[in-house]
Amino acid sequence: MRDLVVKSAIDLFGNSRVAVGQGPISQLTGDRDYINRYMTIGWPTWCLLFDYYFHDRIAFAPMPVGLWGGGGRAFLWWFPFIRVATSLKTDLVAVSLTLVHEGIHHLRTGRETVEDEVLCRTFETLYYRELRDLGVDLAGKKYHAPTAGGPDDFYFEHEVMSKALAKGRLVDVVVWNSNYVGSLTAKWIRRTLSWWGGASNRSSETQVRYLRVLQREGTGEYLDTIVQILESARNLNDVVREVGNTFWPEFLRVGRANPIYAARTATLEQRWKLSAAQR
Numbered sequence: 001m002r003d004l005v006v007k008s009a010i011d012l013f014g015n016s017r018v019a020v021g022q023g024p025i026s027q028l029t030g031d032r033d034y035i036n037r038y039m040t041i042g043w044p045t046w047c048l049l050f051d052y053y054f055h056d057r058i059a060f061a062p063m064p065v066g067l068w069g070g071g072g073r074a075f076l077w078w079f080p081f082i083r084v085a086t087s088l089k090t091d092l093v094a095v096s097l098t099l100v101h102e103g104i105h106h107l108r109t110g111r112e113t114v115e116d117e118v119l120c121r122t123f124e125t126l127y128y129r130e131l132r133d134l135g136v137d138l139a140g141k142k143y144h145a146p147t148a149g150g151p152d153d154f155y156f157e158h159e160v161m162s163k164a165l166a167k168g169r170l171v172d173v174v175v176w177n178s179n180y181v182g183s184l185t186a187k188w189i190r191r192t193l194s195w196w197g198g199a200s201n202r203s204s205e206t207q208v209r210y211l212r213v214l215q216r217e218g219t220g221e222y223l224d225t226i227v228q229i230l231e232s233a234r235n236l237n238d239v240v241r242e243v244g245n246t247f248w249p250e251f252l253r254v255g256r257a258n259p260i261y262a263a264r265t266a267t268l269e270q271r272w273k274l275s276a277a278q279r
């Protein structure tokens with residue numbers, strides 16, 4: 001049955017400024033193409049959500065702690081649906097934020113990739129900021145006893161995401177999440193390395209996870225990307241140690257033999273020895 005909370009949550013989004021590409025979106029800096037996506041994705045998302053509501057494809061369902069929404073397609077992709085965690089049902093703002101996140105997934109591939117998840121979370125966080133800065137009552141904080149997986153946890157997580165977004169580090173939050181790390185591929189890492197503040201803006205944990213994937217898919221083939229990440233590592237020794245035993249010897253062997261990267265490999269080796277000596 002169509003739920004009026006869902007209707008109101010979609011209306012709330014329809015009246016927001018981010019839905020029409022304004023508000024907090026104008027504060028974003030960085031890659032122009034990427035910002036354009038945020039400016040143009042709100043309205044189709046609203047249309048999709050309204051269509052899903054009209055066809056009764058949105059419902060509340062119990063979910064494991066830490067999951068706020070989900071969805072999929074049943075019967076050979078004929079029946080797409082979105083689910084929102086029952087624990088958020090009493091909180092209109094939380095329902096609205098979750099619907100927008102899931103709606104963008106449905107507009108896109110629907111697969112749980114790091115790139116799509118960053119897109120969903122970025123837009124959702126911009127919408128969250130708009131509501132928060134307007135002084136919209138984030139009711140969960142005031143009227144509900146804190147329960148695990150309830151609105152309190154939801155808003156805590158959104159503050160964390162808002163701070164991460166300010167530093168260009170939402171991607172690190174996503175890469176750290178075991179649900180999405182499986183979608184990392186060497187090709188994708190190479191293509192996106194300059195996004196979100198570049199290689200030096202990635203956390204050490206992200207750099208380690210990237211290097212593992214790059215080594216697995218071919219140190220020789222992805223030497224350019226590996227060198228860039230190693231050059232941007234704040235503590236080279238820590239990162240190298242975390243990647244695994246076979247990584248460094250293999251990198252040195254391949255890097256020294258490559259005429260384009262031999263000099264940069266030698267410089268990295270010096271840096272690596274130097275920081276080892278300082279211990």
Ligand SMILES: [Zn+2]
Pocket residue numbers: 101105117120
């Ligand atoms: Zn998601």
